[in-house]
Amino acid sequence: GQQVMQIPQYQHVQEGEDFTTYCNSSTTLSNIQWYKQRPGGHPVFLIQLVKSGEVKKQKRLTFQFGEAKKNSSLHITATQTTDVGTYFCAGTSLFRGSNYKLTFGKGTLLTVNP
């Protein structure tokens, strides 16, 4: 079945440093979504990317969707302590055409040293 891989599993940075997490799918994706989960919390939607090669920005966060629609990245510029949490990518498979299942990656846990 569809697998979504994410690296790194953990990332510890000093406040002000940049952070990037990478996501790779075993199958071509219809779309990819990114979620943030604070410690002890629930996943909260950040963004959805649909088009091949799409780039979207939210303040210090930059999201990219690969040309082949199989990979994606999230980059945070100048991290702050409020960025702490686990960042998950999640995708729907293009060829299964599933509107019913979002498959999550394992997530990247970001910790920020003030």
Next chain:
Amino acid sequence: EPEVTQTPSHQVTQMGQEVILRCVPISNHLYFYWYRQILGQKVEFLVSFYNNEISEKSEIFDDQFSVERPDGSNFTLKIRSTKLEDSAMYFCASNPNGVETGELFFGEGSRLTVL
């Protein structure tokens, strides 16, 4: 702002007991989901529900699991005979038009501990 609500927030049960986790999705949403997250691990898909029937389920969702929408607002997950490995956080989520077109709105989760 509308939100998905889940009860109970924490349930402790003995192995072999039945558990029902309850969810109230956002009122105008049509697609409902259950996910689970074992501590420190990824968010795993269990089942999706649309038009009063299961639309997709994972290999985790075996005969011990069932879902129901008993009325116009509640969406429940039942585990018939709990096992130790069912201990996890269970998240309910809803979505207006399906995940191809938009985000999942998650509840705060129900933590299940099986002793």
